[in-house]
Amino acid sequence: MSLTTNPRTTDSPKQTVSPTRRPPLTLRDRYGDRVFNIAAITILLLSILAVVYPLYFIVIASVSDPNAVYEGKVWLFPSGITTEGYERIFADSRIWNGLGNTVIYTVLGTAVSVTTILFGAYALSRKDMPGRKILMLLFVITMFFDGGLITKYLVVRDLGMLDTVWAVVLPGAVGVWNLIIARSFFEHTIPNELREAAQMDGATDFKFFFQMVLPLSKPLIMLMIMVHVVAHWNSFFDALIFLNDDSKYPLQLVLRNILIQSDVSSTGTTGGDIESYAAAQRIAELTKYAMIVVSSLPLMIALPFMQKHFTKGAMIGAVK
């Protein structure tokens, strides 16, 4: 990389003159540091481009004339705007049905997971609960060894849960990692003195937990809700193995069948001559682009709001 062509190097001498733009402790502007800065920023900009461009391309391809996409004319801007892909999605009952199922599974699953985790993690955070260490070990063991896919399937089948909502909601309800994060949050944010004071005033454990601990744990509750909403929204595998009835399929499984298995049965006409077949193929491709956009959009829009909480969650995890 040639340094002289980069505008940053030309204005960096000014930086050494102006004391406000640099931290005061830097004694001299080192040549090596400048090279480092340029290299770092270049690498990061390239990474950003690598992440953003494919997504951007999907978005513009979803509103472009499928023939233009097919001929490789779409690179930076959409061409021959069309909303046909989106219209087809909104007319596709499988998508709506899947979306409805996903909403049900997400709400129910998140409610079950978050309550179980918060309740359990609080109990495990109490150092005065007899048997705490053994109970914790019971959970931790499952992080390192599990019974595997087959026996899990057989258990769910023996419980008579196949093809029911519970098969999607219960088997993955409590992640031990989340339990540990919640437990260390309680350990670090709920002071013992507070509990002792509440107990002096006659508060039971229930009362203390519901009236003091939970209101103090809003960031944790937010984090747990978001983790589970994202996980349920995006999950397909439990539905794949536990559900046979396709009217119960969540959105992701519907998407898999259309995007990956190329099930075009209701997205276009497949009969007729080769030309109309090719046209139907292109429309099907267009629908795929639009489908990717529609299914990812809700989380992408919510991302800026969720970021703060997820970063915090990573930090709680790192402390542990």
Next chain:
Amino acid sequence: MSRTIPARRARPDAALLPHRKNSLSLRLRRISRAWQLYVLLAPAVVYILVFKYWPMYGVQIAFKNYNPADGFTDSPWVGLTHFIRFVNSYQFGQVVGNTLWIAVLGLLLAFPIPIILALLVNQLQSERFKKFTQTVLYSPAFISTVVVVGIMFVILSPRSGLVNNAIQLAGGEPIFFMGSAEWFRPIYVVSDVWQNAGFSMIVYLAALAAIDPALHDAAKVDGASKLQRIRHIDLPGIMPVVTILFILAIGNLLNVGFEKALLMQTPLNLSTSEIIQTYVYHAGLQQAQFSYSAAIGLFNSVLNLALLLVFNTIARRANQATLW
């Protein structure tokens, strides 16, 4: 670790007890006093007993000929038959090899890249650019595996995909990426980095933020360059986190990415894309060979656990942070 000292301090009442014989009744009293905590814990315990320990108990069918009428306990014992059949089957070498390939390739690329990204982002002076980079890089983590694989199929499509359009523009021949065995591993690993590197970076950034800024200031006074500060302050500072995440990654080495591999499979790339767990899925759930596939799953779990123990021991010997 000085784990015993705080534990003893937490129960001063026990230390004050004059007579040993009272301790049993005292313990019972403490247990009954904590009943509300046990009630809170109960749903989670019931959950792991039913959905974790019951399947674990069921693993015995790997040594039996499972039939639904007899259940886990009463199915006839056949010993190591299923394991021997798996090891002798022609898929064994291929399936284990494929698993190790993508696991090791994934670890070599997907593990260091988030660390490098975090070190670079941490050096950025503009808070706003820092935040922006962070958000953009980790956004793909919120896209579902199904959609990521869907993106692969449309972008890599031989007829109309972005990548093949670019190849043709450069004068090359279109490549049928998703339908060729030799492209499965590169696509798998690159897409893994694309989707997860930014999210994994967050943990390291949190660890870097915890490093005392005075160390950096002192090093600056001594004339240390940025690279030197990364090498001698940042890296040692995040080493405990790196070690623990590495051990965890090893412990999950043979588990991760199963869903994506399954989604990426086409009849044409099976010779590289069939890994242990997808094989378990096909043999077990699609062909209903429950015992045989449970044996393969157990083989996988034991291998995983062994790797974890080995690396945890290595880390302890090297005086690094360990899991326990």
